[in-house]
Amino acid sequence: MAEPRLPRSLPRGECAIKASTKEPGTAAPAVELAGITKRFPGVVANHDIHLTVHRGTVHALCGENGAGKSTLMKILYGMQKPDEGTITLDGEQVTLHTPADAIGRGIGMVHQHFMLADNLTVLENVVLGAEKLHGIGNKARAKIKEISDAYGLGVRPDVLVEDLGVADRQRVEILKVLYRGARTLILDEPTAVLVPQEVDALFDNLRELKAEGLTVIFISHKLGEVLSVADDITVIRRGTTVGTAVPSETTPKQLAELMVGEELPSPETRESTVTDVPMLTVDGLHLSATDSDGVVRAVLDGIGFTIHKGEVLGLAGVEGNGQAELVEAIMGMRTPDAGTVTLDDADITKAPTRKRREDGIGYIPEDRHRHGLLLEAPLWENRILGHVTERPNSKRGLLDSKAARQDTERIVREYDVRTPGIEVTAASLSGGNQQKLIVGREMSHQPKLLIAAHPTRGVDVGAQAQIWDQIREARREGLAVLLISADLDELIGLSDTLRVMFRGRLVADADPATITPEELGSAMTGAASGHLEHTEEPTEDSNEREGGDSE
């Protein structure tokens, strides 16, 4: 069918884009969702969603975490069936029962978490499940080459996936979808795992796809990215579409307000509260682990830093570079081979986890389902978890379920945990509300040190602001915080000191007052080390600065 072709290379979100949205063209839109409603256990329901995506455009679907973007895309990809509403593809109303239906109609999805087999080659991964299309041999290889060249993906078919970096894996995922004949690609939060330089490369790929007449639906909650790459924007708030925007006519602030329905909170920390009293000192920490191939390697190597009272130390790094192991070593869940951990002048290197918690370490774990909650237990038992020896949960070895219940009611109230009661299981709450419960629980025991791993991941904007406020307030009262986050804006905005972790080592440090996400990003990929200056003057004193000088 005839598609309204766009000029090949587009500048970032300028007038040409606007033109394309103003005249929808003669052909029917590639995707049209009307009146979609979906009730889904535990999270905000999708109700009355309207979305129109024109062929040959990049359409951003944006909204805060938990607004219902992913649910909507699962509906479009046939993974969920809508309770009401219609899906129209290229002018034809369809019912999608399975992802196979969606693929058959030219819709492909690139998931946030990659679905690739590490021990297979790129070629094998691409043909897996699609052997009938072009076989598994040279014909398939030629096809992959052809697609790769056509869209500038730069995929090499014969390398093992395990040897690829995150950005390359993502391109393989995109290629996999194209190989199956997709004309409309859904990318679910594709930039969450990328550093800024990789994001730019991805956007170039997307423009390439668009220039070839493909349609991209791009899910994101990052305003800057949305404005730079999208032709049209649809905003979802609380499960419903609240408006559309044209990037060239929209400022980030307007878009943010549309997303949130109120003023956008900022993670920025104003005045410094850093003292010179050390709260946590880690020195010479070394940890070896055996990886899946049986090779022993150092996952933590010579880690040393100090967090003072009232200081937030932000740890940047691509996931899997030792951050999780560092947290577990500080929590006493892993025993390091060498090094010491000192909390408030007491050596806790050998202390068990419970002692460390009693001594005042609060812990917001990265994976709340694995480490932070008992999913099948009621909320009030989850409130006890991790603090069973402390008041109000127990007295002299006996549980005080009445006091624990009362305190759970308080946390639910003060931390705005949306739940019909405290007897429901943790599994029935949405992710954001589970997180609020955890934050409330950890803050209720006046921690001296808070280890916050991705504290606002999957949390809606209102709760995000609240969690930031909680951290800031406690910091003012002398709390030391170890903050780990993939959200570089959060990291830069909240931290007093920044460190970058790469392959188990602290390779760089930076001043959050001047650093940009791009500069931080290059250190995260190992391209830069030492003290990161905004003026790009890498020096070699990576262990010297402890952050006391950022006042």
Next chain:
Amino acid sequence: MKRLDKNKLILGFAAPVLAIVAALAITSIIIAATGKDPFHAYQVMVDFGSKSDSQIWIVNKATPYYLSALAVAIGFRMNLFNIGVDGQYRIAAFFAAVVGGKLAFPGIVQIPVIIIVAMLVGAMWAGLAGLLKVTRGVNEVISTIMLNAIGASVIGYFLQDGRLAVKEGNLIHTPYLPDSAHFFEIPTQPKPVYGFVVVAALAGVAYWFVLNRTRFGFDLRTVGRSESAAQASGVSVKRMVITSMLLSGAIAGLVGMPTLLGVSYNYGTDFPTGIGFTGIAIALLGRNNPVGMALAALLWGFLERTGTQLEFEGYAQEIVGVIQGVIVLCVVIAYEIVRRYGLKAQQRKVGEELAAQAGNSDKAEVSA
């Protein structure tokens, strides 16, 4: 909130009712398939089971079953499958009988000594499996079943004339306990009920209290629900594995005591075996709940008692075994179905209530 509680109550009853109805239906079909009248069989069972001597027999039978189920349930509550209660109670009863036979203290000392020896031996035997699990990563199912075999061999070695046992006619057994070691009986007609039923009841209360009301119990249940969350919360999972195996073994040590202190007064080749496995079925049936397991133990006793009577009425003797198996399966399946349904229903409900709230506040915003 109130409505949720009401639902919870209904769901709580739904599972056992569903299980009983399903089990009755299936056994009826099976009995009918053997060419007999199932309803007559139930009539016989109820009539015979409700006789007073049957009732006493059932209670006496249920006492060790209940203790065995408690021992298994401690493991279940933290995701450990202690399949070795059988070996633990036998080796515990054996050494308790040996020690008791050599001592002659007054009853107030003698009986506690025997019981403590039994609990210690049981705990040690189970503790071996715990130790193997935390140090070498040996699965407790494998190690406890092996320890059952080893325990039987150890008993077989010592239970010989001239070693730790004496010969009496065709039977070989440990020397008789002195009279002071005889546990009290509850004088009922036509036969007495073992006094150990009181100990079993106390053990049930202690089980409930420790698991539900103490920090230790919370830690134990936490490990059972999520090992990773337990570890992050500060529970030493390894220590908890050892402790719970020790506890489970100690309770297992009590299983042989009603027989040893109330009936046989020695450990011989005719000492009852297999109670440890019955305990697994009863723990499953009673859903690890102290009251539920008591009812399950009584039901088990009832089925065994009335099964013999069915034989006289011309029913196949295997029918009781089939009924027992069907009941356990039905209960396990019914509870799992109801649990999943309950969880889903709750999630849906929470989702709906929150959506309704959100809807209301949206409208409020619009009108404001």
